[in-house]
Amino acid sequence: MNALDSSAEALRQAVEVFWDVFPPLWQRIRAHIHQTARERFGVSVEQFHILRHIRRGQGSVSELARVKNISRAAVSQAVDALVARGLVSRATDPRDRRHIHLALTESGQALLEAIFDETRQWMMRLLAPLAAEEVATLTQAMALLRKVEEQQ
Amino acid sequence: MNALDSSAEALRQAVEVFWDVFPPLWQRIRAHIHQTARERFGVSVEQFHILRHIRRGQGSVSELARVKNISRAAVSQAVDALVARGLVSRATDPRDRRHIHLALTESGQALLEAIFDETRQWMMRLLAPLAAEEVATLTQAMALLRKVEEQQ
DNA sequence: TAAAATAGTTTAGAGTATTAACCATTAATC
């Protein structure tokens, strides 16, 4: 087996492991947020993600639709619900009146922080058994994934 | 800062990075599968995941519902569609006639393999720029996550 | 044997997605 083969083999292996590890992990995190967000804060997982994206600075319907890979219509409807609940505000951009700028209201910010706090604590408990080097490995791996994502 | 504080801080950091890296990555993989599975093979992402779980040996409605954290009713409906398309078979267990054993048909197996092949190639292209040690780090990290998951 | 538990399905309704058609505004083109 030459070098190319073996590196391709390692890659293939990594992809296989990915399918073993990730979907259930994500499923579980999602289920936790579903519980927390829904039962304690009255928002759905989808709404949580929209709030999260707005906080990250994705402040328009089109941008949200792009990063979430869903239609603008779907985002528009989701935002409707959040505006109706007073968690998000819409403001027309005076310099280009087609744009409507989305932002978290104070109560939206507070709610999102509360969900994040809860979830962070839960995840920290989940990862607590890991040794310091193991946590470092995780952090490194995520940095690599970020690089992979950005490079595209 | 004592040792406990600093390790807690590292954990918190890891969790923060997680939220930066993962959701978009997963979103992107999901979008790719959505395209591939839907356009080229005519199954939804959800159906793909059901097929995947059945292949992994989760061979009953209740078990699927448990691992996917959804209701049995939802699984039952999803399975209906897959059976109607000839991708999955139902067979009553003669030893406990309440159980209905789910299995991939040949065409279900072939379809799932085709989607996997396509996706694997795509993911390998995505990860191709990484160096060998970097791939190793990823694999290690995933092993750690698996451990975390199982331990619970 | 009667009651409880388990496995699965059906039905009615909610939530979230899509596509297509639309309005308003801005940019490009002739």
Added chain:
DNA sequence: GATTAATGGTTAATACTCTAAACTATTTTA
């Protein structure tokens, strides 16, 4: 400068997937 094209967003009709609740069938338990 007027017309056309492109962009941002919403609305309406519809599809898909989920849930809860009620149901059937079967097995376990008390």
